Amino acid sequence: MKKGTARVAFAALAIAFGGPAFAQQAYPNQSITVIVPYAPGGNTDVVGRLVTEQMSNILGEKMVIENVAGAGGTTGSMRGSRARPDGYTLLVGQMGTHAASVGLYPNLGYDPVNDFEHIGQLSDTPIGILVRKNFPAKDLQSFVAMVKAAPDKFNNGHGGVGSTSHVSCLFFTSLIGARSPMVAYRGSGPAFNDLLSAQYDFLCDQIPHTVEHVKAGGVRMLAVAIPDRSDALPDVPTTIEAGLPQFQASGWNALFAPKGTPRPIVDTLNAALRKALEHPGTKGKLEMIGAIPPRAENRTPEGLRNFVRSEIDKWVPIMKAANIDPPK
Numbered sequence: 001m002k003k004g005t006a007r008v009a010f011a012a013l014a015i016a017f018g019g020p021a022f023a024q025q026a027y028p029n030q031s032i033t034v035i036v037p038y039a040p041g042g043n044t045d046v047v048g049r050l051v052t053e054q055m056s057n058i059l060g061e062k063m064v065i066e067n068v069a070g071a072g073g074t075t076g077s078m079r080g081s082r083a084r085p086d087g088y089t090l091l092v093g094q095m096g097t098h099a100a101s102v103g104l105y106p107n108l109g110y111d112p113v114n115d116f117e118h119i120g121q122l123s124d125t126p127i128g129i130l131v132r133k134n135f136p137a138k139d140l141q142s143f144v145a146m147v148k149a150a151p152d153k154f155n156n157g158h159g160g161v162g163s164t165s166h167v168s169c170l171f172f173t174s175l176i177g178a179r180s181p182m183v184a185y186r187g188s189g190p191a192f193n194d195l196l197s198a199q200y201d202f203l204c205d206q207i208p209h210t211v212e213h214v215k216a217g218g219v220r221m222l223a224v225a226i227p228d229r230s231d232a233l234p235d236v237p238t239t240i241e242a243g244l245p246q247f248q249a250s251g252w253n254a255l256f257a258p259k260g261t262p263r264p265i266v267d268t269l270n271a272a273l274r275k276a277l278e279h280p281g282t283k284g285k286l287e288m289i290g291a292i293p294p295r296a297e298n299r300t301p302e303g304l305r306n307f308v309r310s311e312i313d314k315w316v317p318i319m320k321a322a323n324i325d326p327p328k
Contacts, residue, residue, distance in 0.1 A: 027087055027265050028061040034255075035083075035091045037076025039069045041189025042159060043125055043206035047253045048092035050285055051122045054276035059268075063090075069186040072162030073097040074105060081110035085117075085260035087269065092122070095251045096163040099311035103319030104162045112312065117266050118304040119255040120273045121294035123286055125206035127168045127225040127249040128236070132198040133218060140222040140242035143202075148178045155200035156180040159188035161324065164251040167315060168225075169204035170322045175247050195219055206251040207233065208289035225249040232290035252294070252311075254304055266301055274299050 034052050036045045045067065052063040068076030073096050080091030098112035110116075129140065137143035147154055156173070158166035165188045173179050180202075185191035188205050195203050196218045207214075207224060211232050214221045223242040224230050239247045255273060257266060276282050277293060286293065297303035 027268060028059055030088065031062045031064050032059075032087070033066050033089045034063050035076045035080045035089065036065050036067050037069065037073035037080070037091070037093070037097055038067065038159060038163070039185075039187030039189045040067050041209065042187045042192070043164070043209045043251065044073075044092055044094050044253055045187075045189060046209045046289065047123050047125065047286070047291060050289075051255075051273070051276050051282060052092075054279050054282040055269075055272045058272040058275050067187075070160075072101065072104070072160035072166065073187075074101050074108065074110075074162065077101075078109045080256065081115045081258055083258045085258040085262075087257065087261055087265035089258065090119070090269070091116070091256045092253055093256050094164055094253045095311060095315065096159075096165075096167060098254070098256075098308050100164075100167040100315040100319050101162045102312050103316030104324060112308055113305060115259050116256040117259060117261045117263075118301045118308065119257060119266060119269050120300060121298040121304050121307065122253040122255060122273070122277075123208075123291040124294060125164075125208055125251040125253065125291050126230060127164075127204055127251060128207045128210060128214075128221045128233075129172065129202065129204055129223050129225070129239075130192075130195060130210060130214070130219050130221050131202045132195055132200070133220055134198060135201060135220065137222075140237075140239070140244060143222055144176050144178075144244070147173075147180060147202075148176060151178045151180060154180050154202060155183050157183045157185060157191040157195055157200045157203050159191050159205070160184055160186060162319075163188065165191060165203060165205040167319065168249050168251070169202075170324075171249055171318055172204050172247055174318075174322070175244065192219075204249075208286075208291045211289050223247075230290045232288060250292070252307075254298075254308075270299075270301055 077097040083089035223239045
């Protein structure tokens with residue numbers, strides 16, 4: 001597709017910016033930085049790269065991923081919220097950065113609802129319960145029994161306090177009435193790498209960046225926390241089948257721009273996102289790694305904003321009940 005076909009018309013930009021200075025500037029006319037608030041290799045990074053690669057083709061300008069890890073994803077998210085609102089710095093946020101963080105950080109530094117322009121959701125990402133390949137438990141029930149019998153013995157890795165992997169396992173261990181020592185990493189990519197090398201015992205994480213390793217036997221997934229089995233991992237039982245039906249959890253990823261980004265730019269990015277999600281190549285790749293296409297309403301700016309509100313309402317009570325001190 002030619003660059004001009006997806007760009008915002010001059011008149012719309014001139015009105016949005018309040019003057020003729022932008023009359024010569026079509027959007028986009030340079031590369032777009034997309035902040036991923038975690039280290040490379042994790043779920044947010046994988047899904048973000050996959051979708052923005054196709055968006056680049058549609059927009060006619062490259063979208064460049066910048067990994068900004070730290071504080072459970074809130075460091076990069078804060079940078080994204082404070083970027084210049086010109087459409088050239090975006091953020092891939094998710095459940096940890098835009099929902100659970102509200103219940104964890106009393107001085108978060110950004111408001112997930114009001115400090116961003118919401119562009120659209122990229123995917124839903126089911127949570128799987130993973131153990132190192134040599135863990136003695138063979139199924140979820142025996143795993144739960146072992147963790148409850150020796151609560152200080154088995155270490156639980158996660159991608160940083162407040163991340164999706166952290167919050168998901170808090171939910172899981174609260175349901176089974178046990179708490180395990182936690183090992184924090186600067187993203188689920190590094191956390192998963194150490195699980196592959198059996199540096200700790202278990203991880204609750206979004207499945208897209210784990211599928212190939214589960215298939216290859218590098219780690220074992222005991223269950224996936226959705227009602228139906230994942231097409232990407234059809235041999236892995238659901239938590240309903242495995243005897244813990246109350247553990248239903250899914251992460252998500254979405255695209256955000258700083259507050260004040262002109263609506264014509266938001267609309268252009270939203271249109272490119274929706275086209276990317278419907279592209280057979282992108283759609284197929286997401287399904288192959290176990291990501292679930294978002295509902296139609298969550299692909300719109302207004303729908304995503306409402307979804308973020310509902311996720312805050314869901315996860316903040318869980319975080320407050322866990323009584324966790326935020327990282328310094």
